[in-house]
Ligand SMILES: O=P(O)(O)OC[C@H]1O[C@](O)(COP(=O)(O)O)[C@@H](O)[C@@H]1O
């Protein structure tokens with residue numbers, strides 16, 4: 001044991017070879033521990049709405065505005081502060097707009113540059129110089145550092161700064177400089193980003209969001225059911241592929257696949273036109289925006305139906321092949337009376353709104369036709385072979401998981417499956433029984449196997465589990481008794497559309513239940529929170545995102561336009577800074593142009609969930625715990641140097 005410790009200290013002495021080096025590092029770490037904790041930003045349910053997402057990233061859900069407020073308080077008017085905020089979010093566009101009318105651009109540059117420097121000084125003051133240095137834009141690193149660092153020894157600071165700024169303007173670099181410093185501010189106001197699931201589906205730009213996240217300085221992702229659906233599709237699981245395409249068609253977004261990811265949908269399009277060419281496919285009208293032209297719409301309708309039918313076949317077959325999933329009642333095609341055009345559900349017969357099924361053989365309803373089979377084979381290859389999609393999925397795998405415990409908060413997208421009495425529900429998974437955290441851990445293990453297992457059978461199992469995570473009643477990411485997709489397309493009777501939520505959602509006000517969940521994940525209930533998304537908070541019905549006296553925060557980001565009518569708001573985000581937790585309500589995002597033109601921001605309301613009496617320091621965070629361990633190790637090294645156990649390397 002002793003030997004192991006000496007060996008460890010020897011390795012550490014490679015990094016800190018002298019008493020002086022080890023001491024300096026201890027002092028540095030100690031300084032970091034006493035800085036205010038960095039601001040965390042939580043977003044969920046972005047659902048492809050990349051413009052609103054980009055905006056919220058830029059404004060840090062109000063974090064930029066509050067920095068401006070801190071710096072300028074009463075010394076700037078409301079309009080000027082708003083203009084400055086817009087300049088920080090959209091430096092290029094805002095400068096262009098000003099140029100159109102402003103006659104004295106030099107003055108304008110000078111004023112804005114001063115203001116931007118003041119804001120960045122404030123934003124940087126929370127961090128060590130080394131961290132700020134790492135965040136500096138390459139081109140202007142040196143000069144920005146000069147400008148934002150207080151120089152006590154300078155006599156005439158003003159003329160020194162003036163000189164720098166004048167030079168920047170004179171040599172025609174003011175615009176680039178503004179962009180660089182605006183980026184720096186955005187980067188400094190948010191230290192870490194949490195995405196609590198559902199990046200994909202419904203909106204037009206999940207791939208753009210993924211590209212953005214991949215360049216973000218610090219992020220973790222808790223996968224949502226829609227994200228796992230895409231992961232399953234990328235891994236080649238057919239049920240997931242069909243769902244992904246169906247949802248894109250449903251929202252008129254097939255171009256995400258075709259243009260965004262370069263996945264060829266032509267075989268499906270040709271097939272759909274041939275098979276459903278004179279079928280009005282009225283049940284397959286798309287939801288959401290009016291972006292499609294008429295001809296495209298006709299095509300969309302048909303592709304939508306074609307892939308839906310394929311989905312119901314593929315899923316039904318999977319369910320029947322895997323009785324252990326216990327989803328038999330979700331295989332529906334054999335319950336249809338193809339002559340009468342009805343379906344028998346729970347002993348009740350319902351007429352179908354559309355009973356044209358030219359590709360279904362009533363004797364073998366789950367078999368794909370030869371052409372359907374060929375289409376699926378090609379799609380499988382296309383998804384698996386799409387480099388961009390695979391890169392995005394690898395990023396999700398690397399930065400994400402099914403849940404996260406971070407700074408005393410428990411983050412997951414959906415729920416923890418519970419029984420009616422609030423106890424953790426036992427769930428069967430591949431012959432074993434799990435509940436609570438063990439269920440989450442097991443499921444995550446299967447997802448990773450679906451990508452990385454060497455053994456083909458294990459890999460296959462992992463892929464199928466991804467499909468289960470998407471829509472199994474016991475999936476913690478789905479959390480409903482069924483996904484009534486078929487019923488919602490084909491049956492008028494609303495009672496069949498009902499998807500009953502897991503008791504979790506009713507029990508969230510019960511402190512004993514919430515505490516048990518927190519403890520299950522290793523947290524002390526005192527001062528801890530659960531943050532989840534997934535269910536839109538219907539503000540207009542008086543629902544609140546704050547449950548259980550602030551212990552649970554259901555912050556469906558509500559970015560999805562299609563859901564905004566229902567909720568009456570564009571959702572919530574959460575900010576956790578050194579002063580406490582603040583829930584931010586958002587208005588619908590109009591467009592980037594409107595944001596620049598009108599200086600409109602979309603955060604409308606703040607609810608302080610928790611305000612601490614003493615500012616929280618890095619020392620009280622998870623990173624702080626790690627740093628303290630490092631300090632302890634370094635102190636052992638120092639002692640070893642002093643006792644002669646380890647010798648300095650000069
Ligand atoms: O309104 P849409 O896009 O048809 O989606 C409805 C389906 O989406 C789900 O709500 C799942 O998506 P969410 O994770 O966004 O809730 C299903 O329960 C439901 O069947």
Ligand SMILES: [Mn+2]
Pocket residue numbers: 198224225226413477534535
């Ligand atoms: Mn969801």
